[in-house]
Amino acid sequence: MGLVWLLCGFVAPAVAAQPSPAKISDFLSQVQAAARTLDYSGVYIYQQGAAIQSARLVHVVDGTGERERLEVLDGPARECLRQNDVERCLQPDHKLVVVQPARSDHFPGLMLGDGHTIAQHYEWKPSGRSYRVAGRDCSVSELLARDHLRYSYRICTDQKTHLLLKWQTLDARGHLIDQIAFGSIRLGTDVPSGSLDSRWNTQGWKTETESGTPTDLQARGWRFSLPAGFAPVVQLSRKIGPSHGVDQLVLSDGLAAISIFIETFDPKRDQNVKQGGMRQGALNIYRLRLASYWLTAVGEVPAQTVREVARAVQYVPQAAH
Structure with a gap:
């Protein structure tokens, strides 16, 4: 082709x-x-x-x-x-x-x-x-x-x-x-019959389930300034491995989406991780350190948008109480 x-x-x-x-x-x-x-x-x-x-x-x-x-x-x-x-x-x-x-x-x-x-x-x-x-x-x-x-x-x-x-x-x-x-x-x-059938025999393969638990990030002290037109779609807490968790807030204007990921900073795991932005095609990523957390904004939106979203996040621990 x-x-x-x-x-x-x-x-x-x-x-x-x-x-x-x-x-x-x-x-x-x-x-x-x-x-x-x-x-x-x-x-x-x-x-x-x-x-x-x-x-x-x-x-x-x-x-x-x-x-x-x-x-x-x-x-x-x-x-x-x-x-x-x-x-x-x-x-x-x-x-x-x-x-x-x-x-x-x-x-x-x-x-x-x-x-x-x-x-x-x-x-x-x-x-x-x-x-x-x-x-x-x-x-x-x-x-x-x-x-x-x-x-x-x-x-x-x-x-x-x-x-x-x-x-x-x-x-x-x-x-x-x-x-x-x-x-x-x-x-x-x-549409050819049988085209939905997988060509792989998964008998004996390991199965992992990725799911998230609904959470309220604002009740836990997080404050977000959302770009005009973007509204929260879902808030989840996910487990990545036995001792590593990440919170995710998904925003959307109906066509474009932005995800904000929040995870605890681990000096051993994250010492070589760089702050700042990167891009591939329409996808932009911006990462920064906030208190004892890593904050990452990801979305198919302009770089300025994910950067402003990430920099506007605030953590107010006392608000969780």
């Missing part, structure tokens, strides 16, 4: 697109519903900065609900099998199965939560142009950020089913940062 089509922008000639919903909320709900309710299978390619990775995705809705199989095709073998809100991720090299909560916003899904405030922070601009992705006609539109706190997006949705076929992340100057798109896709009855 060639990568030229993926590494270029939408350059197709303008033609009339299919009628679109009048409001951004209706449009996004339509696209999200297609990702959750349709049967489809295909290979997509994800470009994040200089890194390119491909994966095979199968999604089927049957009498048991949503079922999905995601197989990473580059690097170490990895496969995730989802049944509704739970997924089992297989790591063949380690003969390990990790059971964890599933997310609904991964490609070709795009929303986290109901997205009722998205219109306040993004302008939806249907272009009236069509394009071809994976051999299917799709309509091009843009979700333009209204401020510097978030990225803009250019997307192409299938004209017949409204399924998201291509997603591009753009910086404030309109430059491409990263993108993800189907290179091949089958829909409905064209």
Whole structure:
């Protein structure tokens, strides 16, 4: 499969697109519903900065609900099998199965939560142009950020089913940062039977369960200054190993998400960990030391946003009492 089509922008000639919903909320709900309710299978390619990775995705809705199989095709073998809100991720090299909560916003899904405030922070601009992705006609539109706190997006949705076929992340100057798109896709009855079956026999493999316990970080003394439009989605305490725990606060504006991780500083474990920021494609990370804790903000938002989020966190121990 060639990568030229993926590494270029939408350059197709303008033609009339299919009628679109009048409001951004209706449009996004339509696209999200297609990702959750349709049967489809295909290979997509994800470009994040200089890194390119491909994966095979199968999604089927049957009498048991949503079922999905995601197989990473580059690097170490990895496969995730989802049944509704739970997924089992297989790591063949380690003969390990990790059971964890599933997310609904991964490609070709795009929303986290109901997205009722998205219109306040993004302008939806249907272009009236069509394009071809994976051999299917799709309509091009843009979700333009209204401020510097978030990225803009250019997307192409299938004209017949409204399924998201291509997603591009753009910086404030309109430059491409990263993108993800189907290179091949089958829909409905064209999805091969048995394509949800794993090719790995996991008998005798070790199983680990990743789960979190709901927590109230504010009651424990933590204070957060949230960027405009971002609201808390979940707060969890997780165990990472027998003696290492981490708290996580997830924020979202409906499209973009930021996670704040809080863990106790360990001089032996963390003495070589550096403070400051790093970036890969649209993903930015900012880490700093706060009292006896490490604080890490991670999100597919501009570097300034994660930096400001991290620096605004305060710890007031007496507030926990």
